[in-house]
Amino acid sequence: MPVQAAPSLRLGPGAPAPSAVTGPAQAAPAPAPLTLTGVQNATFGTPRSSSDGNTTRVVFDLPAGVTYTLAPTFGGLRLDVAGARVLPAVTARLGPSVTEYRAGGGQVTLVTPFPLSLSDGWRASEATILGGTRVLILEFGATLAGGAGPTVKGTVLSGPPATSAAAQAALNTPLAQAQAAAQATRADDANDAPTTHGTAPGLPPGDSVVVAPVLPPAPALPGADADKPSALVGRVPGALQPGASLGAPRVGKNPGLTRMVLDLPPGSSYRIVPGGVGLRVEITGANSGAIAQTAQNVSPEVRSWRYEPTSAGLNVIFVTGTPTTPRSGWRAQLLAPSSGDRSRLAIDFSPALADLTPLSAREKVIAAVPPMSMTRGTAILALSASFVRPRVIIDPGHGGVDPGAVGSIVEKQVTLDVGLRVAGLLRAAGVDAVMTRDSDRELSRDKNTDLNMRAAMGTPGTQMYVSIHVNAMPAASVLRGYGVETWWNPNHPLSAALAQTLQQEVIAETGAFNQGLRNNRSLAVLRNSRIPAALIEIGYTSHPVDGLNLRDNNYLDRVALGIATGIRTALMTGVSASGVPLGGGVGGAGK
Incomplete structure (x- = not known):
């Protein structure tokens, strides 16, 4: 076999310097001796890493007698090691394509920002x-x-084996080191990352938190x-x-x-029926055979699945941790076979979808x-009234x-x-939309002054004030925050109704997870406004799924359309400062 070129490596702490590769791997020597306690002297870990563009290379020394298995998954690569003690470690980032390294309890996990298959996203050699x-x-x-090469x-x-209790304990090690390193990396990359963290006065919890990725x-x-939307029905090609x-x-x-x-075998068909807490997949042209009929506690998103035989085939029942609708909580795609003749019906479950x-x-x-009728004084004659476009304030949060x-x-x-949309x-x-900012700027470098200047624009003569924000959770609890929520303040009798309409x-419009309404008396832009006001959080930048929504142009289009439609609905029904419905109905509550 041809001699391989020596890899360019970055040495980890305590790692020996590599030498040039001499040739093919030799047969493994005898296993390492055991101590009296039965624990092997050999250790595994402390990898060396280097990057070339977006490719990250990780190199492990293989002690004599060590054996291992490789399991590519949707979240990275797992190594299960036998014949050596795996050194416990947690590292935030080895390179652009390895975002986290965890080791301990006989296994190593290399987390990647993209899914791995048996042949895609990675390759291995010895x-x-x-x-x-x-x-x-x-x-x-x-x-x-390429996946695993012939020298491996x-x-x-094809999937990871069961995780031992010792390995699970190692994998659950706190991520303090990882968070600090990732945060430092992003601070170097961000053009205007703040130097302090936490929640600024007058903002919703988590609003100004800088979240480590x-x-x-x-x-x-x-x-x-x-x-294309997820197909609710489909048929597998073939007889x-x-x-x-x-x-x-x-x-x-x-x-x-x-x-x-x-x-799914050729010729079979399926129908997906979402609703309630779960999803039913009705399959014709296939049966459940002799396999296990159910599984429990699959993941936080999928509580269980089970097969139910039918006269035409079977139903697959997925029970989820949160509700699903025809447009949210799941997505599906029928994919061509990766090998053989069976097509793959891939269904993703997440409350943030x-x-x-x-x-x-x-x-x-x-x-x-x-237009609105603006009556002068107490006169009610048509000639004494002027008609103007209703005015609303759109406040894109933060800036500069x-x-x-x-x-x-x-x-x-x-x-x-979103505010510009x-x-x-x-x-x-036909609405006079006034923006608190229409470029990347702050109204004042002093935060409290900035908030007060924004709120001051919500004065009589303006019908409502809508502030647009993005939410975030601290790094330790990012999976708990997703979806849309709207905040209101009892500054005006119609603020709650405005918040409800926007939500x-x-x-x-989006099908996003509904986090409902929040009432907070301390939000400066709401508290200091003299007209109906609401603040909408359109998603969580800290969530690995919801964060992708916020990067999607189609999602932002839908958010903007939902907000604009909510404002129009409020104006037409009298949920505004004037309390006069432009649609000719009865005035809003509190009038």
């Missing part, structure tokens, strides 16, 4: 360097292919078309195979998302809003020196983007 040291060379990259002596599994983003379905059985679902786990894969299908040009409009929450996106950029929709419908319309 070599022997000068001095006789055997090494395992792992390379990771979104465009890499370890076993490659500890968790990798949820993987995309391979080969999926993001511009029907009478008596074909369906194996147990394959499971892929990623932070905040679980993927279930059904391998929303509707990302594009809006047509016809849908990106709201109906016209009629204040970036807001930083995670998958920078809050000040997304709030301005909302203003454009409203102006086209309903945005949820209806």
Whole structure:
């Protein structure tokens, strides 16, 4: 076999310097001796790493007698090691394609920001360097292919084996080191990352938290078309195979998302029925065979699955931890076979999955809003009245020196983007949309002054005040925050009704998880406004799935349309400072 070139490596703490590769790997010597307590003297860990562009290389020394298995998963690569003690360690980042390294309890996990398959996203080889040291060379990259090469002596599994209690304890080690390193890395990259963390006075909890990107983003379905909605019905190409059985679902786990894969035989068909807390997949042309009929506690997103035989085939019942609707909480795609003749019905489950299908040009409009009658004095004659466009304030949160929450996106950029879209929709419908800022700037470098200046724009003569923000959670609890919520303050009798209207319309348009309404008397932009006011949090930048929503143009289109529609609905029904419904109905509550 040809001699391999020596890899360019960055030495880890205490790691010996590598030498040039001399040739193919040699046969493994006898196992290392055991101590009297039965614990082997050999150790495994302290990898050396280097990066070339987006490709990250990780090299492990293989002690004499050590054996290992490799298991590519949707969240990275797992190594189970025998014949050596795995050194416990937690490292935040080895390179652009290895975002986290965890070791202990007999196993090593290398977390990647993209899913791995048996042949895609990684490759592995073994070599022997000068001095006789055997090494395992792992390379990771979104465009890499190859998987385990012919020199690899370890076993490659199609899925990870069960995790021992000792390994689970090691994997649950606190991420303090990882968070600090990741936060420092992002601070170097961000143009305007703040120097302090925590919640600024007058802002919702988590609003100004800078979140370390500890968790990798949820993987995309391979080969999926993001511009098409999940198909509720489908048929597998090919001739029907009478008596074909369906194996147990394959499971892929990623932070905040679980993927279930059904391998469907040719000629079979399916129908997906979401609703309540779960999903039913009705399959014809296949039966459950003799496999186990159920599994419990699959993941936080999938509580259980079970097979129910039917006269035409079987139903697969997935019970989820949160509600599903036809547009949210799940997504599915029928994918071509990766091998053999069975197509793959891949179904992702996450409460943060929303509707990302594009809006047509016809849908990106709201109906016209009629002008308001502004009566002079107490006269009620038509000649004494003038008609003006209703005015609303759109407040894109943060800006300039204040970036807001930083995670998958920078809050000040997304709030301005959405605010401009909302203003454009409203102006086209006949509304005078006034923005507190229309560029990346702050109103004042002093935070309290900035908030007061924004709130001061909500004065009589203006019908309502809508502030747009992005939410975030601390790094230790990022999976707990997702979805849309709207805040209000008892500054005005109609603020709660305005918040309710905005929340309903945005949820209806996006399918995002409904976190409901929040009431907080301390929010300065709401408390100091003299007209109906609400603050809407359009998603969580800290969540690995919801954060991707905030980077999706289709999602932002839907958020903007939902906010604009909510404002129009409020104006038409009298949920405004005047209390006069422009649609001719009865005035709003509190009048």
